[in-house]
Amino acid sequence: MSRSQTDHRSLFFPILLPGVFFALILNLFFLPAKGMATSDAFPASGFHPTPVLHTYPNGLRLIYVEDPYSPIVTFQVWYKVGSIDEQRGKTGISHFLEHMMFTGTPRYPHGVLDKKINAVGGQSNAFTDYDFTAYFENTAPRYITIGEKIESDRMNNLLLSNQQLERERRIVLEERRNDYDDPTQKLVEQVYAKAFRVHPYHNPVIGWEPDIRHLSRSDLKHYYRTYYMPNNATIIVVGPVNGPELVSQVGQTFGSLPAGSAPNPKIPDEPVQKGLRFTVVHKPAMLPVTMMAFHVPNFKSPDSYALTVLSTLLSGGRSSILYRTMVYQNAVAVDAEGDYEPLTKGPALFYFYAQGLPKVKPPVLRRRFENVILSLQKTDVSPAALERAKKQVISSYLMSQESTFGLGMMLGEMASIGVPLDYLDTYVDRIRQVSAEDVRRVARTYLIRSNETIGYLYPTGAPRNPSFARPNRIVR
Numbered sequence: 001m002s003r004s005q006t007d008h009r010s011l012f013f014p015i016l017l018p019g020v021f022f023a024l025i026l027n028l029f030f031l032p033a034k035g036m037a038t039s040d041a042f043p044a045s046g047f048h049p050t051p052v053l054h055t056y057p058n059g060l061r062l063i064y065v066e067d068p069y070s071p072i073v074t075f076q077v078w079y080k081v082g083s084i085d086e087q088r089g090k091t092g093i094s095h096f097l098e099h100m101m102f103t104g105t106p107r108y109p110h111g112v113l114d115k116k117i118n119a120v121g122g123q124s125n126a127f128t129d130y131d132f133t134a135y136f137e138n139t140a141p142r143y144i145t146i147g148e149k150i151e152s153d154r155m156n157n158l159l160l161s162n163q164q165l166e167r168e169r170r171i172v173l174e175e176r177r178n179d180y181d182d183p184t185q186k187l188v189e190q191v192y193a194k195a196f197r198v199h200p201y202h203n204p205v206i207g208w209e210p211d212i213r214h215l216s217r218s219d220l221k222h223y224y225r226t227y228y229m230p231n232n233a234t235i236i237v238v239g240p241v242n243g244p245e246l247v248s249q250v251g252q253t254f255g256s257l258p259a260g261s262a263p264n265p266k267i268p269d270e271p272v273q274k275g276l277r278f279t280v281v282h283k284p285a286m287l288p289v290t291m292m293a294f295h296v297p298n299f300k301s302p303d304s305y306a307l308t309v310l311s312t313l314l315s316g317g318r319s320s321i322l323y324r325t326m327v328y329q330n331a332v333a334v335d336a337e338g339d340y341e342p343l344t345k346g347p348a349l350f351y352f353y354a355q356g357l358p359k360v361k362p363p364v365l366r367r368r369f370e371n372v373i374l375s376l377q378k379t380d381v382s383p384a385a386l387e388r389a390k391k392q393v394i395s396s397y398l399m400s401q402e403s404t405f406g407l408g409m410m411l412g413e414m415a416s417i418g419v420p421l422d423y424l425d426t427y428v429d430r431i432r433q434v435s436a437e438d439v440r441r442v443a444r445t446y447l448i449r450s451n452e453t454i455g456y457l458y459p460t461g462a463p464r465n466p467s468f469a470r471p472n473r474i475v476r
Contacts, residue, residue, distance in 0.1 A: 049238075049401055051411060054247050058259040059231025062250050063411050065238045070404040073239025075147035076136040077155070078412040080234075081227035082129050083205045084345060085265045092207015093215055093223050095128040096172055100220060101135065102126070103164035105157040110164060113150055120146065128205055131345045132416035138405055141240050148253045151235075155228055156257050165217055176209050183285035183457055184355075190279040191455040192349070195293050199270035199346055229260035234415040238408040270295075270347055277453040282460050287334065287358060289457035290365035293351035296446045299342040299419060305430045306438040307350060307446070311340035312389040313381060313439065314372070315352050319388070321376075322352060326368055332360045333368075345417045350446060362456035376443040380436035393431050 054062045083094050104110035117124040122139035124147075137147030179185045189204050196202040206212075235254070237246060273295055296307055314322050315338030322336040338352025354365045381389075401407055414424070 049407055052243055056230070056251055056255055058255065058257060059229075060250075060254055060257070061234040061415065062247065063234060063236050063415060064241060064243060064246055065407060065411070066241055066243055067238055067404060067407075068240050070239045071140070072138055072404055073141045073144050073237065073241060074136060074138045074405045074408040075144055075151070076134055076236040076408050076412050077151045078132055078134045078234045078236065078416045079227060080131075080232050080416050081133055081263070082131045083203055083207070084130050084200045084267060085227070085263070086200060086203065086207075089211055090215060090219060090223075091203040091211045092172070092176075092205075093211075093219060094133055095206050096168065096212065096215055097220055097223055097228075098126050098128045098133050098135075099168040099172060100160055100165065100224075101154055101158060103161065103168065104159050105153050106159065107153050107157065108150060113154075116146055116150070122146070124150075130201055130205060132413065134409075134412055134416075136405075136408070144237070144239075144241070145249070145253075148250060152253045152257065155230070155233070155254075158224060158228075160217055160221055160224070162217055165220065169212065169215075172206070172212055173209065176206050176212060179204070179206060180209075183281060183283040183459070184289055186283060187279075187281045187289055187291060187455045187457045190281060191291050191293050191351070191453055194277045194279045194455070195273075195295065195349060195453040196270055196347075198268045200267060201270075201346055201349075225260070226263055230254060230257045231259040232263060234412065236408045236412045236415070238404045238411070267346065273451050273453075276449050279453070279455045281455070281457045283457065284461035285457060285459040288356040288360060288362050288365070288459055289353060289455075290356070290362040290369065291351060291353040291455040291457075292366070292369050293349045293453045293455075294446050294448075294451050296340065296348050296350040296442075297342075298344045298346070298348045299417075299423060301342075303442050303445070304342040304348075306434050306442045307340050308342065308393055309386070309389050309431065309434045310376070310439050310442055311338060311350065312392050313385060314338055314376075316389060316392050321372055321385075322354070322369075325372055326354050326365070332356055332364055343413060343417055343419065358459075362458065366454060366456075373443065373447050377440060377447070380440055383436070386434075386436050386439065390431055390434060394428055397428065397431075 049065045049067065051063050051065050054064075056062070081094055083091065086093055102110075102113060104112070108116075114124065117137055117139065120139055120143045122137055122143060124135075124137045126133070126135040135151060137150065139146065179189070192204070193202050235250060237250075297303055312320070314320055315336065317323065318327075320336075322338065326333040326336040333354040333356045336352065336354040338350075340348065340350045342348055352369070354369070356362065356365050400410055
C-alpha cells in the first residue's frame, strides 16, 4: 500500500472557458448580477486561493481550498472519463451513465439523492464533456458530509436497473432529438465531425442516436466498473473548511473503496488536415450562419498563449475585430463570436461564427471572415488593441477565482486533463509576453485554407430561434 501524500502550493487558474455551456453553468450557479455585491467572492483584502493536493492510498486525489469568506462549500467529484474514451458503436455511453448515476443505489434509492440535497437548500447536478464527467453538490458548510456520503456510495454501488435504464434512454433520446432539431447545433455537430475524422472528438458527447438505442445494461455496467473508481477520480472541495479535518473526513468516507486497474484507452491520433473541408446544413431557421474552424494545438504548446490572445482580438465581445467588422461596419450579421479552448486532452479547435442578416448568404459571411484573417496575417495589430486583448484575458483569469463553485470547476477541469502546475504559475506572465508579431505568426501558421473547415447553415421553411453551443458539456 502506497503512502498517502500531500502537496502544498499556491496556484493561479486561467479563465479559459470552454464554450457557451460553461458560461451558462457559471451564470446559473455562481456569477452575481451586474452591480450586485457577492459574499461568495474573494475579497480585496489580499486573500488568494491556495489549493492543496492530497493523495490517498487507493489513488483517490483530493484538492481543496480553504476559503473562510465563502458562505457555501462545493463538493465535486471529477472522473477522468468522457466521450474521448468511447469505442465506435458505443458513443454517448459516458453521458448515458451520468444519467444512470442518479437512478439509485441500495442505500439511496431513486429520487432520494435529490431530496436530501433539496432538503438542506443545496444544489446538485452533473455534466459530461469530451474529456471528463463531473458531479457536484453545493451546500451550506455544515452539510458537506451529505455530498461525501452520496458520492462515495454511488462510486461503487450503482444499481443500474433495467427499468431505470429504459426510462433514462427515453430521456437521452429526447435530448438527442432536440440537438438534431436545433439548426445551429446541427451545424456545429457537423463541423466537428468534418474537422475530426479519426479522433473521438468527431462524435458529439451525447452520442449518435443508433448507438444510444443499442447501449445495453452490460455495456453500462462494464463502463462503470472500468472508469468509476477512486484511482480515476479527483475530489474538489472549496469553501470554509478545515484542511486536516477534511483530509481525515474524506479518507474515512472514501478510503475503503478499492482501487481498480488503471484504464488505458487507445485514442487514435487525428491525421494532419491537408485541404479545405465543407459541410452544409439546410434546416428551418431564422438566420443564416457561417462557421469556420481550424486545427490548433492545446495548452501543451507555447503557441496556446498567442492563440488565446488572437481569439480574444477576433471574438472577445462587441469591441472585437469580427463584431465591429461584421455587425457595426457595413453590417452583414447580427452576431459574430468565437472561441479557442486550449484546455483539452486532445487536439483543439480555433473557431468563430456569424449569424447573418436574413437576406445575407453564408458565402458572404465567409468572405468577410477571410478579409479579416488576411489583414491579421499581413499587418500587426495596433499596440492599443493588443494591450486591450491581453488585459481582457488576464481580467477574466482573475475573475475566475472570485467564486467558490467557479474555482472548484476550474480546479477540477485542470486536474482531469493533467495541466502541469508550472503552466498555471506562469500563465499571466506568458500572456503579457505575447507580442503583435506572435499574433501575426500564429494567424499565418494555423488560419490557413488547408487547415480549415467551413460550415454553412441555409435557413429553410418555418423559422426557429437561433442558438449556438459546441457539441459538448451535456448537463443533466
